[in-house]
Amino acid sequence: MADTRDLVTGSALCALGAAMAIVARGFPTVGGMAYGPDLFPTIVAVGLVASGLGIAAEGLAAGRNRPDEDGGRRLGPLVGILAVIAFFALALDPLGFHIAAAISLLCSVRLFGGGMVAGTALALVGPVVLHAVFYSVLRVPLPWGLLLPVAW
Amino acid sequence: MELVTLLAAVFEPQLLLTILLCTLYGSFVGAMPGLTATMAVALLVPFTYFMDPVQAVAAIVATTTTAIFAGDISGALLRMPGTPASAAYVEDAHALARAGRPRTTLFVSLFAASIGGIIGVLLLASATPLLARIASRFSSDEAFWLATLGLSCAVFVGGASVPRNFASLFIGLAIASVGIDVAVGHPRFTFGINDLYDGISFIPAMIGLFAIAEILRNAETSDPTRLGQLSVEPLRTALAGAWGQIRQRKLGILRSGVGGTFIGALPGAGADIAAWIAYAVSRRLSKTPEKFGRGHYEGIVDGGTANNAAVAGAWTPALVFGIPGDSVTAIAIGVLLMKGLTPGPNIFSSDAMLVETLFGAFLVANVVMIVSGGLAIMAASRLLRVPRSMLMPSVLLLSMIGAYAIMGSVTAVWIVLGLGLLGYLMTLARIPIAPAVLGVVLGEVVEDNFMVSMMKAQGDLTGFFDRGTAAVLGVVTLAVWGLLLFRAAREVISGGGSRSRETEKT
Known part of the structure; x- marks a missing residue:
């Protein structure tokens, strides 16, 4: 062995x-x-x-399989998070930062076991805060995507 | 006059504000179980891109110092060290917190951390200029050996077994070899992706290896223990009690501060190893060794002093030789390179002001930390109630957007994904991440100097030993390799299992 x-x-x-x-x-x-x-x-x-x-x-x-120190593994959330990152990479340009970020946040809150209400709240607030920091203060050109007509 | 200019630079309002904000940020991230000090720095890097070099380095320094301390908060209250550096004395801290003295314990570790940090900076500021004078005479031969020696030391003192440390290092070097090569300008391993011609961008790589890998680990394990009810003593009692403990242990603080700085200065040995060693020494020299592990302040004072002293010590090889002492200084070197500054002996003459301001910022950060850390202690029980299901998604989005902000291209997000998965798989395979980071940062330096020396010596390897200093460094490096081979053989024979536990967290 x-x-x-x-x-x-x-x-x-x-x-x-x-x-x-x-x-x-x-x-x-x-x-x-x-x-x-x-x-x-x-x-x-x-x-x-x-x-x-x-x-x-x-x-x-x-000579043997050494035991895992972390205990049990849950594969579902792990694959889910990887999928969220891939989704963000694919959706960032076509959908725009705000929509892609909101969907990513909602999905990952659910994957980490959070509720729908908490997830929706974070999905609404998070992109706006990051928009303020990165777009308005640091002047990073985040893509607007679908929201281009209402860009502020 | 020079002193006035220096003080003006250190006490410049914008710099002070940066330090204050970063100590608050460091307290928050450090206190969260699952978020390490290195991760705090990796997430900070996209912001440093928009700062001037002094501000950027001060931000990194302030964040690390406080995060290493704040790791004690969740260590004491939840028995889960917020950063690996707090693991050495977590049993003592938790036992004391449960005995109704959480604030006293945390103030003891805050004061110890601050004093340890100050000892570290004073040693750093007095030793580095001398070392730099010696190092300024180095040519590509010495530079090659020194970088190789640094990498080898990282393998030698790192937590895991030798083959695992080496595997990590070579994975890092493999990542560093992506992009246009230095000799003839041929694109290597770019698979036709234009964004990879400049190599795998450093910031997305760090974010992937530290932040995403950590998020993935959090995703697959179940939610950690919740904070129960805790009786808290009044602030005045806590402060007085903590100060009393510190005053009783001046000798231990001095010993651990000096020792911690030296350990931190060894490439690859960071704050966590410094804390473990200081704790062990403290126990051996103690009059009451039987109290250790059951709620004794002595180990907390010594370990807490040593880990913050090590944070400063790690900057010694980084500044003098351009060789990082730990993962955080590896990231800092990457940031400086990004700003067009090459750490190494010449930085002491070409950018003397930057170096001196850095030392000043280090001192200020260690003082400001007392305020921010104190606030974090007061708010500790609230801080630890932030649910993981809100925290981790926020960190995830910040990671992706931070990486994108630097490259301005979606490739950054793919790099974050790829290296995040790699970092996760490495921890799963019990391979530590820190040596890989050194490999990523030093890969180009090693290859550049290697190729230059090869061309000078026309491919004759003995040319690497021609110069006096180079010969000495070369022989020392070869000796380290010999020792490594010996240890590797011994580990393989014994199954290599005994040390694998330490590799889990880097």
């Missing part, structure tokens, strides 16, 4: 290192020089593979 999580981690690092090294081999070298843009990524790739092997070896030596 071995610690499966360490074996997975080790293999992932080895795969990442191998992929980096393969891509780096395609980088052009400057005439006559033995080293170019590929040298540093190759060193890093070797390091990734070596540490991956080290972690895998640790897992093998551990």
Whole structure:
């Protein structure tokens, strides 16, 4: 038996290192020089593979699955939050900052176990506060999207 | 005359206001379980983009100092350290709070933190100019070895096992190698995305690794313990009691302050390690070691002094060599680079005013902290009742919009998502995050100096040892590597499990 999580981690690092090294081999070298843009990524790739092997070896030596210190995991909210970030990235330009932010806030309040009323309140207040700070004070050009006709 | 100019710069109203606001912000974030001091700084960085360099650095300093102290608030009241730096003496603080002395305990740790911070700044201000004079003679060879030594030390003293620390470091260096390369200008690992030609933008990367990873961890665990009823003593009693404790323990404070500063100055060892070591030393030297862990002020005073002294100490290698002492100074170096300032020995001659104002701001922050921290202690029970379901979504939106504000492109949000997920997976795999941050910040420095030295030496590796100082640094680095290999072998044989607990929070 071995610690499966360490074996997975080790293999992932080895795969990442191998992929980096393969891509780096395609980088052009400057005439006559033995080293170019590929040298540093190759060193890093070797390091990734070596540490991956080290972690895998640790897992093998551990001989069992070490218990989780955090206790139970809830995958739903986790995936939900990732989806909220992806939604924000996709919706920011077409819908505009205010709408995208309000929807993101409402959804994430619900994902963290908050109620509809609290979520709606935060979704209404949050974007306005951030608008004041970033758009009005710091002059960051936040996209207006659908609200462009009523931009203030 | 110079002193007058300096005082005028330090006491400039806008700077003082920044420091005051940041100490309040630091108290709030530090007190919240699940929000660390590093996260407070990562969220602050988008704002520093719009400040002048002195103001930006002062903001970071003020936020960190108070956040490290404020971590004690939830530590004492909930037995959940607000930041990892408060973990060493959380048992004592909580036991005292439950015995009806929450405010006395917190004022003890506030005073200790402030004094520790001041000791740290005084040492920092007296040591760094001397070190900088030595460092100003360095060439690319020494710079390469020094950066490599810094990275190796980070691996050596970091919490987790050697392979895990190395994995983190190389992940950071891999992130740093994205973008146009320094030698011939070839785009590496950009996958045709134009926004990546300049490399993975630093601020979204920090926000992802620290803020989003932490939010994801919070999302998948259930809500922490709620604050129960707590009896609170009157303010006057608390202040008098706390001051009495501090006066009794002058020697311990001095020892932990000086020790904490030195530990903080080691690359990779931050406030949390300083607190653990100071607590252990305090217990060993104590006349009443059996009281430790059951509600004893001695450990709180020593640990609380050391962790704030370490905050100042971490700036030593950052300012003198451009090598961060912890994750916060790593972020600060990134901010300075963004402002066109390169931390390193030359900053002491080229931007002497900036450095001196920084020391001044550090001192002011440690004094102002007493007011902001005091307010936070008074409002503690209200502060801890802010529901997580409102707090985390707000932090999430602030993270995304902060990253977007810096890059002005949605790519920033994707970077935040990608690195947030990476940071989360790293904690899941028990890989610490701090070395990766050093890798991201130092990657370019290491590669630049490596390539310059390689070209000078025409690819002959012995060229790295040609100059006297470079040879010494090179040999020290190789010795550290030897020790690391030895420790790695020992850890692998023993299964590496014993130290994995510490990697959970960075």
